[in-house]
Amino acid sequence: xxxxEQNSEALNIQEGKTATLTCxxxxxxxxxxxxxxxxxxRGPVFLLLIRENEKxxxxxxxxxxxxTTLKQSLFHITASQPADSATYLCALDADSWGKLQxxxxxxxxxxx
Amino acid sequence: GAVVSQHPSRxxxxxxxxVKIECRSLDFQATTMFWYRQFPKKSLMLMATSNEGSKAxxxxxxxxxxxxxxxxxxxxxxxxxxxxxxEDSSFYICSATGTSGRVHEQxxxxxxxxxxx
Numbered sequence: 001x002x003x004x005e006q007n008s009e010a011l012n013i014q015e016g017k018t019a020t021l022t023c024x025x026x027x028x029x030x031x032x033x034x035x036x037x038x039x040x041x042r043g044p045v046f047l048l049l050i051r052e053n054e055k056x057x058x059x060x061x062x063x064x065x066x067x068t069t070l071k072q073s074l075f076h077i078t079a080s081q082p083a084d085s086a087t088y089l090c091a092l093d094a095d096s097w098g099k100l101q102x103x104x105x106x107x108x109x110x111x112x
Numbered sequence: 113g114a115v116v117s118q119h120p121s122r123x124x125x126x127x128x129x130x131v132k133i134e135c136r137s138l139d140f141q142a143t144t145m146f147w148y149r150q151f152p153k154k155s156l157m158l159m160a161t162s163n164e165g166s167k168a169x170x171x172x173x174x175x176x177x178x179x180x181x182x183x184x185x186x187x188x189x190x191x192x193x194x195x196x197x198x199e200d201s202s203f204y205i206c207s208a209t210g211t212s213g214r215v216h217e218q219x220x221x222x223x224x225x226x227x228x229x
Contacts, residue, residue, distance in 0.1 A: 046217050
């Protein structure tokens, strides 16, 4: 069966350090993978998209890698700040019409 | 740009009543809108995909007579939860894709918290 797995345990990290989140998937062949941020009681906010032929993508303090052999994406937040505290979701394209399947998300807590 | 709104943000209703949730794309035309529900600390579960002017496509296990979706225009989709029961209590979120230039990027609404008593 198809699965998208993210660490269910919250990631507690000190301000200034790098947070690294993992997204593993099975029985998918995604053309692209996306990362979203979700704050409590709010809808997700798009952060980054990485295509299957891209190894790495960066946006400001965010970096995403995509390894289609390992079926894994890593999401890094460098120089983390308390304002980065949120739940981060990975999502894969489930069809060619834009339908997405989401992982359950990993909560990140950045302490000063 | 690319803002999606939802109304209402919260609704509390009695069991057996119907509730309508609106999803609007404010500054772009949404050719496709998606409806999700989310339980606490759980993933977003896709309920249905709606394209403007056509019937919604429902995911397996989602009752189409229970969750009525109308995508009447390129900026508005509605989800009606008919004869709501306490188990329908959840966080409902819509998203939209369209002519914003980023084909695969979904823009999410802020969500609607439905509580059925």
